[in-house]
Amino acid sequence: xxxxxxxxxxxxxxxxxxxxxxxxxxxxxxxxxxxxxxxxxxxxxxxxxxxxxxxxxxxxxxxxxxxxxxxxxxxxxxxxxxxxxxxxxxxxxxxxxxxxxxxxxxxxxxxxxxxxxxxxxxxxxxxxxxxxxxxxxxxxxxxxxxxxxxxxxxxxxxxxxxxxxxxxxxx
Amino acid sequence: xxxxxxxxxxxxxxxxxxxxxxxxxxxxxxxxxxxxxxxxxxxxxxxxxxxxxxxxxxxxxxxxxxxxxxxxxxxxxxxxxxxxxxxxxxxxxxxxxxxxxxxxxxxxxxxxxx
Numbered sequence: 001x002x003x004x005x006x007x008x009x010x011x012x013x014x015x016x017x018x019x020x021x022x023x024x025x026x027x028x029x030x031x032x033x034x035x036x037x038x039x040x041x042x043x044x045x046x047x048x049x050x051x052x053x054x055x056x057x058x059x060x061x062x063x064x065x066x067x068x069x070x071x072x073x074x075x076x077x078x079x080x081x082x083x084x085x086x087x088x089x090x091x092x093x094x095x096x097x098x099x100x101x102x103x104x105x106x107x108x109x110x111x112x113x114x115x116x117x118x119x120x121x122x123x124x125x126x127x128x129x130x131x132x133x134x135x136x137x138x139x140x141x142x143x144x145x146x147x148x149x150x151x152x153x154x155x156x157x158x159x160x161x162x163x164x165x166x167x168x169x170x171x
Numbered sequence: 172x173x174x175x176x177x178x179x180x181x182x183x184x185x186x187x188x189x190x191x192x193x194x195x196x197x198x199x200x201x202x203x204x205x206x207x208x209x210x211x212x213x214x215x216x217x218x219x220x221x222x223x224x225x226x227x228x229x230x231x232x233x234x235x236x237x238x239x240x241x242x243x244x245x246x247x248x249x250x251x252x253x254x255x256x257x258x259x260x261x262x263x264x265x266x267x268x269x270x271x272x273x274x275x276x277x278x279x280x281x282x283x284x285x
Contacts, residue, residue, distance in 0.1 A: 154213040
C-alpha cells in the first residue's frame with residue numbers, strides 16, 4: 001500500500017518535470033515514449049512470472065504485447081525521421097521510477113503483489129494519458145510523430161479501463 | 172409499310188420484356204456484399220452492422236496494436252489480426268453475433284445476419 005503510493009508520487013513528479021519544461025523537442029519526446037513503454041514492459045514481464053491471478057497475468061501479457069508493438073512503431077518512425085531519441089530528465093526519471101517499482105514488486109507475492117502491480121498500472125496509465133494530452137502531443141513538432149502519439153492514446157485509455165476493472169475485483 | 176412498322180414494334184417490345192424479366196430475376200438472386208469493419212483507436216467502426224446471409228465481413232486493423240474479432244458465443248474467431256492486416260468471413264446463418272476483442276475487453280461489436 002505504502003509502496004504503491006510512493007511509486008504514484010514518483011510518477012506524478014516526473015510528469016510534473018515534463019510539464020514544467022518550457023520546450024520539448026521531438027528527440028526528447030521519442031525518448032520519453034520509448035522509455036515509458038519499456039518501463040511498462042518490464043513491469044508486465046515481472047507480473048507474468050510472479051502473479052498467480054489469471055486475470056492479472058493476462059493483463060500483464062497484454063501490456064508486454066501492446067507496449068512492445070507501440071515501441072516497434074515508435075522506433076521505426078524515429079529511424080525514418082532520422083531522430084535519435086535524446087535522453088532527458090523525464091526519460092531518466094521514468095526509468096528510475098520503473099526500476100524502483102519493479103524492485104519493490106519483486107519483494108511481494110500473492111494478493112499484495114497483484115494489488116501493488118495493478119494500482120501502479122492504473123496510476124501509470126493515467127499519468128501517461130495526462131502527459132500525452134498536456135505535453136507530448138502539443139509539443140510534438142513533426143506531424144507524423146504527433147499523429148503517432150494521437151494514435152497511441154486510445155490504447156492507453158483502454159489499458160487504463162482494463163486495469164481499473166481488475167482493480168475493482170481485487171481486495 | 173404499316174405492316175412492317177408494326178412488326179418492328181412488336182420485336183422491340185418483346186426484347187424489352189425479356190430485359191425486364193432478366194433484371195427482376197437478378198434482383199431475386201441478390202449478389203453477396205462485402206462489408207468492411209475498420210479497427211482504429213481501440214474500436215470497431217461501425218460497432219453494429221446488419222448484413223444478409225451470404226455476405227462477407229472484413230475486419231481491417233488500422234490500429235497501432237494487434238486485435239481479434241472473437242464471437243462471444245464461439246461462432247467465429249479471427250485470432251490475432253496484426254496492425255495493417257485483415258481477416259474475413261462469410262456469414263451464411265441468420266442470427267445475432269456479438270463479438271469482442273479477446274485482448275482488450277473494452278472493445279465490443281455486434282453483427283446481425285437478417
